[in-house]
Amino acid sequence: MDFAFTPEEERFREELHQLLLTNLPGDWAKRGLAEPIDSEERHALADLLSKQLAERKWLTMAWPEKFGGLDASYLMQYLFNEEMAYLDAPGGGGVGVTSVGPAIMMYGSEEQQRIYLPRIANADDRWAALYSEPGAGSDLASIQTRAVRDGDEYVINGLKTWVAGADRATMGWLAARTDPNGPKHRGLSTFAVPMDDPGVEIRPIENLAGERQLSEVLLHDVRVPIENRVGPENRGWYHVASTLDFERSGVASYARGKRHIEQLVDLVKENSTLSDQRQAVRYELADRWIELQVGFNVAQRIPWLQTQGISPNHEASVSKVYGSEMTQRIAGTGVRLLGMAGLLQRGTDGAPAGGAFARHYLTSAGSTIAAGTSEIQRNIIAQRGLGLPR
Structure with a gap:
């Protein structure tokens, strides 16, 4: 497996990056991770960006052209998901793009494909x-x-x-x-x-x-x-199960984790009170950074397998377990290193990164439950990956 991206893929990443920077608020890089998921501003940005992305057919780039996509590679879709998550940009298409569309392509009638797929691709339906x-x-x-x-x-x-x-x-x-x-x-x-x-x-x-x-x-x-x-x-169980793997590459967890670590590193550099614990702080941040790099490689393997025509069943579960548990470790590192200040929430004076670390700590609690618990994922790995009996 070659982990390097092609010049075409890197050009796309940069073009997407610039589009997002142009449309996101100028201070989004500093406060986006602290912005509540249900805020009106985030909803408005999601509507704006989804339309911008749909116009370029980037929202559904991995879909076949006849269904409103670009026939782009799974790796291009991976890069799209990574960049959207790294900038915490809303409007990436959600379950309509990742699950509903593929299911209708595979199992829907021609009439259903005609009705639903264009509305997903054009960001008309959520x-x-x-x-x-x-x-x-x-x-x-x-x-x-x-x-x-x-x-x-x-x-x-x-x-x-x-x-x-x-x-x-x-x-x-x-x-x-x-x-x-x-x-x-x-x-x-x-x-x-x-x-x-x-x-x-x-x-x-x-x-x-x-x-x-x-x-x-x-x-x-x-x-x-x-x-x-x-x-x-x-036959609905098989319809649902066949699309779940494509939701679990896990790159979004690693991209957001990278952003949190970068913000944390910047804050640590500015915080002289951490100097007495310098070695411990450096080691803990280094551990989280190592885990991130491993995670990106695990996640990137999934679109590579799809390109080879292999369903990434237990591999997707590996990424889900590793990514969700890593998310909790990064969140714990943030509040641990920042101390009481790390628990200050959005709207509180002195909250580091606008309260992003407190929000991350609270929301990460459900990461090992949502989209399939870690226990279920480990059973999948044991049975389908290692061949162990039920």
Whole structure:
């Protein structure tokens, strides 16, 4: 494997970097990491940037040209994700680009492809993944939300939780049980659900940092036409599972981690009170930097495997475990080295980096749970990577 990027890839990275710098506020580099995920400014920037990116077809660059992409390599998509995360730029397309679009390309009808894919590629729709439930998180096959056939429609009832971006989504990508009597992996189907349906109720959930990125979504007698079912009935588990790997290269964790370490290094250089602990501080920062470099290499291997036609199944789990646990270590290093000042939050006088380190520490707590717990990922690595029995 060659870890070097081609001149074309480096040119693209620089062009994207300049586009983001042009459209982001001038002081975003200093305060972006402290900006709440649910702030109106961040939402407005997401709308602006997603349209700018869509005009260049960068939002869906790895998609085939016939579906609104550029047929770009997986490595180009990797560079896009890395740069967006490093600058903490909102508007990267989200689950619509990474999961819904690929699923519709693989399993959707020509009519569904005609309706949904252009709206994703043009940043006209925002999608939310309606997967997790109170009793079905990492084990998605345990989903209990029901979709019952009624003539030419399905009637959907259930409760979804930990749904990112539900409050601003126009469409929901729903996994629901259509066969309650069959094996749990074979009784699910996937649906496109309008989020403005009267039967959809959204209840925001506040995280430790006081932000409302996640929500509960209650579905009560929501009716969708049969045309909104994507793929054959009772095959939804395979639709969801086949797209999850492409969400888990993990480069965003490493890119944001790099930004946090760079900010922390700058603060340490300015803080004379840390001079008495100089060696300990240097060693801890060096350890985090080494971990970052390893992480980038782990993440870069995933698009390389995809280029070879290999599904990066357990490799994606390696990156997920390593990246999420590294995120928590970087967050811990930040508040540990900065002391009490590192716990000061946004809007507080004297908060280092505008409160970015306190926010990082609080939000990182869920990194080993979201998108599949570390325990689930380790089981995948053991079984599919090492060949160990269940």
